[in-house]
Amino acid sequence: MNQHVDIKAESDVGLLEISGGEAIARMIQAFDGGAMFGMGGFQLLPFYDAARRFGMRHYLVNDERTGIFAADAYAKVSGQVGLADATLGPGATNLVTGLMEAFNSGTPLVVLVGNTHRDHSWKNMTQECRQTDVLRPVCKDVIRIEQVARIPELMRRAFAVATSGRPGPVVVDIPEDVSHAVHPFNAADFYGDAIYRGAPALRARPDGASVARAAELIAAAKAPIILAGGGVHLSGANEQLTEFARAYNLPVAHTLTGKGAIACSDPLNAGLFGRYDRFANQLIEEADLLLVVGCKLGEIATKRYTVPAPGKRLIHLDCVAEEFDRTMPASLRLWGDVRLGLADLAAALAPEQQRLRALWAGRPADTAERMANWRRKVGARLNSEECPVDIARLMTEINAALPADGYLVADGGFAAHWGGLLLDTKQPGRAFVPDRGSASIGYGLPGAIGAALAAAGRPVFALTGDGGFNMMIGELETARRLALDFTIIVVNNAASGYIKALQHLMYGAGAYHASDLSETNYADVATAMGCHGIRVERPDQLAPAFKEALSHRGSPTVIDVVVTRDPAKMLPGVDSRTVKIKKGDRIA
Numbered sequence: 358m359n360q361h362v363d364i365k366a367e368s369d370v371g372l373l374e375i376s377g378g379e380a381i382a383r384m385i386q387a388f389d390g391g392a393m394f395g396m397g398g399f400q401l402l403p404f405y406d407a408a409r410r411f412g413m414r415h416y417l418v419n420d421e422r423t424g425i426f427a428a429d430a431y432a433k434v435s436g437q438v439g440l441a442d443a444t445l446g447p448g449a450t451n452l453v454t455g456l457m458e459a460f461n462s463g464t465p466l467v468v469l470v471g472n473t474h475r476d477h478s479w480k481n482m483t484q485e486c487r488q489t490d491v492l493r494p495v496c497k498d499v500i501r502i503e504q505v506a507r508i509p510e511l512m513r514r515a516f517a518v519a520t521s522g523r524p525g526p527v528v529v530d531i532p533e534d535v536s537h538a539v540h541p542f543n544a545a546d547f548y549g550d551a552i553y554r555g556a557p558a559l560r561a562r563p564d565g566a567s568v569a570r571a572a573e574l575i576a577a578a579k580a581p582i583i584l585a586g587g588g589v590h591l592s593g594a595n596e597q598l599t600e601f602a603r604a605y606n607l608p609v610a611h612t613l614t615g616k617g618a619i620a621c622s623d624p625l626n627a628g629l630f631g632r633y634d635r636f637a638n639q640l641i642e643e644a645d646l647l648l649v650v651g652c653k654l655g656e657i658a659t660k661r662y663t664v665p666a667p668g669k670r671l672i673h674l675d676c677v678a679e680e681f682d683r684t685m686p687a688s689l690r691l692w693g694d695v696r697l698g699l700a701d702l703a704a705a706l707a708p709e710q711q712r713l714r715a716l717w718a719g720r721p722a723d724t725a726e727r728m729a730n731w732r733r734k735v736g737a738r739l740n741s742e743e744c745p746v747d748i749a750r751l752m753t754e755i756n757a758a759l760p761a762d763g764y765l766v767a768d769g770g771f772a773a774h775w776g777g778l779l780l781d782t783k784q785p786g787r788a789f790v791p792d793r794g795s796a797s798i799g800y801g802l803p804g805a806i807g808a809a810l811a812a813a814g815r816p817v818f819a820l821t822g823d824g825g826f827n828m829m830i831g832e833l834e835t836a837r838r839l840a841l842d843f844t845i846i847v848v849n850n851a852a853s854g855y856i857k858a859l860q861h862l863m864y865g866a867g868a869y870h871a872s873d874l875s876e877t878n879y880a881d882v883a884t885a886m887g888c889h890g891i892r893v894e895r896p897d898q899l900a901p902a903f904k905e906a907l908s909h910r911g912s913p914t915v916i917d918v919v920v921t922r923d924p925a926k927m928l929p930g931v932d933s934r935t936v937k938i939k940k941g942d943r944i945a
């Protein structure tokens with residue numbers, strides 16, 4: 358029977374003679390740590406034993422990269438610190454891709470990594486490598502624990518660094534002898550400040566003069582629009598942003614990660630902008646002022662730095678000063694937390710609110726009309742009866758089936774772009790969980806594991822390519838073991854589809870190389886692994902499949918959707934099918 362230890366009750370009893378590993382477990386408990394994902398080795402066994410005795414939500418995964426992806430999604434959905442662990446050497450190096458995702462997307466993680474016994478380091482110890490050097494560039498900090506007595510202090514440091522400033526992953530490197538040593542700790546030292554349990558731990562306001570100037574620029578503009586990025590979610594500012602947009606009748610376009618900054622169902626939502634858009638790029642072109650909020654203006658968001666066109670007036674609100682002027686020059690920089698920055702901007706604009714609201718009174722209807730026109734224009738694809746299934750139709754059925762409080766995790770292939778373009782969220786918030794920090798394929802299944810554990814009872818769908826699913830298929834075992842009942846939708850095109858579609862555009866029909874996958878029935882694979890499998894070959898089978906999946910309990914459902922094998926039809930340019938490219942151009 359697992360035994361929960363009440364840290365507070367024990368904190369008065371004086372000395373605790375415990376292992377370093379147990380001290381680490383106690384510190385994670387002091388920060389109210391949630392689900393944790395890892396794969397053990399000898400070095401961290403004292404931690405594993407404490408996790409068992411304390412009844413921690415600590416789960417074995419089949420690949421350390423999966424563990425980090427799951428922790429990343431857990432943190433994105435819960436707002437809490439994500440937790441993972443790995444053994445030394447290959448365990449540590451398997452973390453790199455996941456850490457890159459968390460680092461680039463500002464996800465707070467604390468990640469334990471075992472290391473060699475220091476009596477023998479650099480004597481060809483098994484699995485030894487310069488792991489801290491390998492991990493350093495993909496995390497906010499590597500904290501190496503050299504003294505067992507310093508575990509409480511350095512674990513506090515790890516949580517504080519992960520959650521403050523720009524959030525990110527922190528690796529705690531723990532030598533075997535530190536983990537296994539028994540030390541007389543002072544029980545009172547096992548505490549953690551609650552502000553560091555999630556991000557942002559601390560918030561700073563942009564300076565008042567810049568806010569006042571921003572208010573002047575907005576008040577003088579003719580057609581401003583808001584461009585929202587994932588920073589809106591990191592700041593927990595979707596309600597603030599929605600309120601602000603509604604108060605001034607300002608349309609909001611968003612990045613892949615920024616989806617849900619305002620609900621897609623809101624008349625002011627202009628959809629995705631950048632590489633793929635509905636009509637937002639046109640709206641940006643027509644705008645005379647852009648309020649860029651929590652957005653790095655990277656390659657995809659800016660259609661390789663062509664949207665917005667040069668010379669557009671831009672106010673940039675972000676908590677990371679280094680992102681200002683990196684890809685596009687800003688006219689004004691608001692350095693601070695998105696939620697507080699928007700609140701201050703609203704306060705500064707308040708005297709003008711009546712006038713501006715009236716001035717832009719037609720904009721919600723205008724934006725909604727553009728949306729309706731777009732839907733009409735692409736209606737044939739959105740409602741396509743084609744076999745194999747058109748991915749646009751698949752997205753229509755996902756929109757119909759996924760409840761308002763549900764999540765869609767997206768893998769790095771087409772799934773992210775189709776999902777980002779066509780998912781319609783029904784309420785503000787981070788309902789769409791792609792891995793845009795790395796755009797790595799393989800995120801879908803582990804991301805669903807993390808999201809399902811964080812979302813407690815809310816429905817989780819994940820959309821993945823067959824290639825990304827192949828990478829991670831072993832984690833179906835994890836999901837089944839944890840009795841998670843999310844739904845994973847495999848976009849089965851028997852191809853590394855994005856690559857094949859690009860080869861088609863670049864080199865012509867038939868000129869494909871190393872981009873085909875075998876025909877596979879992933880519903881059968883799921884069934885063989887003890888999960889629930891449904892194969893879908895016709896569009897009319899989608900709605901019943903989702904219904905069945907949503908009522909299935911106790912194990913994940915894999916819906917294997919056979920989609921087009923024609924590379925000319927794979928790109929999600931729903932409303933720009935006649936795109937012409939010159940050799941060397943990257944259009945998608």
Ligand SMILES: Cc1ncc(C[n+]2csc(CCOP(=O)(O)OP(=O)(O)O)c2C)c(N)n1
Pocket residue numbers: 769770771772796797798821822823824825826848850852853854855856
């Ligand atoms: C780890 C990793 N390797 C390679 C890529 C490059 N890549 C982008 S999309 C894609 C195709 C993935 O195939 P699949 O998962 O089946 O998705 P599809 O595009 O076919 O929907 C690849 C290989 C990547 N994003 N991540």
Ligand SMILES: [Mg+2]
Pocket residue numbers: 822823824848849850851852853854
């Ligand atoms: Mg594929």
